[in-house]
Amino acid sequence: MGTEAIMSTQVLAPATARAHVLAVDDDPVIREAIVDYLSQYEFRVTAVADGTAMQAVLASDVVDLIVLDLTLRAEDGIALVRRLRDESTIPVVMLTGRREEADRVMGLELGADDYLTKPFSPRELLARIRVVLRRRRQEVHQGRPEGVRAYRFDGWELNLNTRRLKNRNGQVVPLSNGEFSLLVVLLGAPNRILSRDQLLDMSRLHSDDVYNRSVNTQVMRLRRKLEAEPAKPRYICTERGAGYLFGVPVDTIY
Numbered sequence: 481m482g483t484e485a486i487m488s489t490q491v492l493a494p495a496t497a498r499a500h501v502l503a504v505d506d507d508p509v510i511r512e513a514i515v516d517y518l519s520q521y522e523f524r525v526t527a528v529a530d531g532t533a534m535q536a537v538l539a540s541d542v543v544d545l546i547v548l549d550l551t552l553r554a555e556d557g558i559a560l561v562r563r564l565r566d567e568s569t570i571p572v573v574m575l576t577g578r579r580e581e582a583d584r585v586m587g588l589e590l591g592a593d594d595y596l597t598k599p600f601s602p603r604e605l606l607a608r609i610r611v612v613l614r615r616r617r618q619e620v621h622q623g624r625p626e627g628v629r630a631y632r633f634d635g636w637e638l639n640l641n642t643r644r645l646k647n648r649n650g651q652v653v654p655l656s657n658g659e660f661s662l663l664v665v666l667l668g669a670p671n672r673i674l675s676r677d678q679l680l681d682m683s684r685l686h687s688d689d690v691y692n693r694s695v696n697t698q699v700m701r702l703r704r705k706l707e708a709e710p711a712k713p714r715y716i717c718t719e720r721g722a723g724y725l726f727g728v729p730v731d732t733i734y
Contacts, residue, residue, distance in 0.1 A: 499545065538570075561574070575598055631664075665679060
């Protein structure tokens, strides 16, 4: 596949479409099929062949959801999911091979929102995209106590309206959907031990394919962003055999 093909994008459907879907797949047949099918409905669709082109689209346009193939020939799809979650909260629907269970589980644990195995039905892809986007619209209220605008702790601030976390220097620390939801729950119950099951339920991190490990993964990622020494956490503390608690005072801003 030539450089022009890799870097090119296809944008179909009218500009008035309600949601913009970005499809990343190095198979031109799959890209064309996704564009042709989804553009018949309420979506504007852009299709690209690699992570470089994906980043270019994200830098220049608003994207509501990404359909990402995990088996790109030139790149590691898992690495792209990890990069996406470090930089944004855009929903991700993964495309995977039937036998790649380990990649599927890892992708979900890193923050992908859903997956579909190849070969797939365009109609099922459409249905899954609609479910993920509908869930995203509801997430703004997820785990959020009524009337609370922000939480502050030890010089940090989590603004629930903008979904932004600022550190002591006022710098924005990017959070994935899962990290944000989990942090909201922890800050809403400081110095209270919450079991993994409670955290799964209250932050809605669970799915059919992700078990308690998803809580452990999100906690690990949050510690890397919050703690001066992630191996010796001050904020998100482990209570062996019980769960986790947020270990410093939290101020609630109404």
